[in-house]
Amino acid sequence: MGSDPDGTPRVVSLVPSVTETLLAWGVTPVACTRFCEQPDIAHVGGTKNPDVAAVVALRPDLVVMEREENRLDDHAALEAAGVATEVLHVTSLDDVGPETARLAARLAELGAALSPDAGTALASGPAPTGRGVRTPGVVAFVPIWRRPWMTVNRHTYGASLLARLGVTVAFADEPQRYPEVTARRIAAAAPDVVLAPTEPYPFKPRHLAELEQFAPAHLVDGRDLFWWGARTPAALRRLAVELDEMEPGR
Structure with a gap:
C-alpha cells in the first residue's frame, strides 16, 4: 500500500x-x-x-x-x-x-533487504546435536491447557519437534490436533515424562506438583516448543540438552 x-x-x-x-x-x-x-x-x-x-x-x-x-x-x-x-x-x-x-x-x-540466509537456512530441516537423539519409545505428556487438560497430537509442530529428538507425544493418534483429555486417560497413557510448556497455558513451577501425578514433570520454554522459524535450530539444540538432563527413558 x-x-x-x-x-x-x-x-x-x-x-x-x-x-x-x-x-x-x-x-x-x-x-x-x-x-x-x-x-x-x-x-x-x-x-x-x-x-x-x-x-x-x-x-x-x-x-x-x-x-x-x-x-x-x-x-x-x-x-x-x-x-x-x-x-x-x-x-x-x-x-x-x-x-x-x-x-x-x-x-x-516487495523490496525488503533481507539477510543473505533468510528463508534458506531452514530449508533442509535442522538436526539436533549432542546426545539429544534418544531411542524412540520415550513418551511425553505435553499439556497445553489446564482445567480441562488439553494436549497435542502428532500432527502439530511441537510434536514434530519432539519426534526429531526421539520423543513421542502421548495421545499422538487422537483425531483432534488439540484434544481434551481426562486425568484418568493421562494416567492410563503412562507417559515417561511430562513436559509443561510456559505457553499457551502459563505453566509455572507451582504447577509441577499437580503434574507429577502422571510422571516426572519439567517446565520447558513454550516458545522453543511451539514458535517455528528463526528460533527452530537453537530450540532443537536447547530441548535436546534439556531432555538429556531429564534423562527420560534412559
Whole structure:
C-alpha cells in the first residue's frame, strides 16, 4: 500500500514466531501483536482479536498471518479492505523451510533487504546435536491447557519437534490436533515424562506438583516448543540438552 521513503516494505506480523523471524532477517515490522514480546513495536491487538482498523490505518504492504493462530474472519476483513496478506501454515518441522522460504520470496518481491540466509537456512530441516537423539519409545505428556487438560497430537509442530529428538507425544493418534483429555486417560497413557510448556497455558513451577501425578514433570520454554522459524535450530539444540538432563527413558 505504501513502502517507507527508503523503500522498505511496511509489514505487519500477526504471528509471534514470524515477528521474531522477521527481526532475525533484518526486517522490522511496523506493527505486531501484544504476544510478540517486542515492546518497541506498535501493537495491534492479539492473534485472535487484532484491531483490523488499526492494521488498515498503517497502510501495510503485507500482513503476515498463520492459518491456525489467526482467524478467518480477520483475514477476510483485511482482504476486503484491500490489504495484501500472506497466510502461512506450519504443522511440522518439514513445513518450516518451505513456508519461511515462501515468506522470504514474498518480502524480496516487495523490496525488503533481507539477510543473505533468510528463508534458506531452514530449508533442509535442522538436526539436533549432542546426545539429544534418544531411542524412540520415550513418551511425553505435553499439556497445553489446564482445567480441562488439553494436549497435542502428532500432527502439530511441537510434536514434530519432539519426534526429531526421539520423543513421542502421548495421545499422538487422537483425531483432534488439540484434544481434551481426562486425568484418568493421562494416567492410563503412562507417559515417561511430562513436559509443561510456559505457553499457551502459563505453566509455572507451582504447577509441577499437580503434574507429577502422571510422571516426572519439567517446565520447558513454550516458545522453543511451539514458535517455528528463526528460533527452530537453537530450540532443537536447547530441548535436546534439556531432555538429556531429564534423562527420560534412559
